[in-house]
Amino acid sequence: MTLEALKPEVDTIIETQKLSTDEKLRAICQLLKDNVTYYNWVGFYFKNGDKEELKLRTYVGAPTDHEIIPFGKxxxxxxxVSNENFVVPDVQAQDNYIACSISVKSEIVIPMFKDGANIGQIDIDSDTPDPFTEEDERxxxxxxxxxxxxL
Incomplete structure (x- = not known):
């Protein structure tokens, strides 16, 4: 399934009244992991209250110890901190990379905004080297x- 074809599926999940917010987030993670061959771990991190850290809210993929991530790390x-998309074609080349699994080769992180404020992000790890394109970002x-x- 193409990324464009997944948009209506995302909309359907968002608009499903019987699901809680956490169920919707998990369903979106599962949808992406199941339908994009190079999305091996998909999760949502959100700002943890007033703390300068992110807290993992939901994910699908291999278990992770990284449930709390300090800003900047x-x-x-x-x-x-940057409020900008970050595409990492090769995690081995990143000095400030937190390894979740030895199988991860690349990562993409896209910030999420509400009322102009960065409230969280979607994080995707891939076991494929350099698979992410501008189409993934959009x-x-x-x-x-x-x-x-x-939210």
């Missing part, structure tokens, strides 16, 4: 825009 922590920006509407 790792790719996710850098995005929390699609994940769409996902985050829709998700921010239910």
């Amino acid at each position: 790792g790719i996710c922590g850098q995005v929390a 699609f994940l920006e769409f996902v985050n825009k829709r998700v921010s509407q239910i």
Whole structure:
């Protein structure tokens, strides 16, 4: 399934009244992991209250010990500070990378905004070297825009 074809599926999840917000987030993670061959771990991190850290809210993929990430640390922590997309074609080449699994080769992190404030992000790890394109960035920006509407 193409990324464009996944947009209506994301909309359907967002608009499903019987699901809680956490169920919607998990369903979106599962949808992306199941339908994009190079999305091996998909999760949502959000700002943890007034703390300068991110907290993992939901994910699908291999278990992770990284449930709390300080701002500035790792790719996710850098995005929390920069407010900009971060595509990592080769995680081995990143000095400030937090390894989750030895199988991860690349990562993409897209910040999520609500009322102009960075409230969180979607984080995707891939076991494929350098798979992410501008199309992934635009699609994940769409996902985050829709998700921010239910938060």
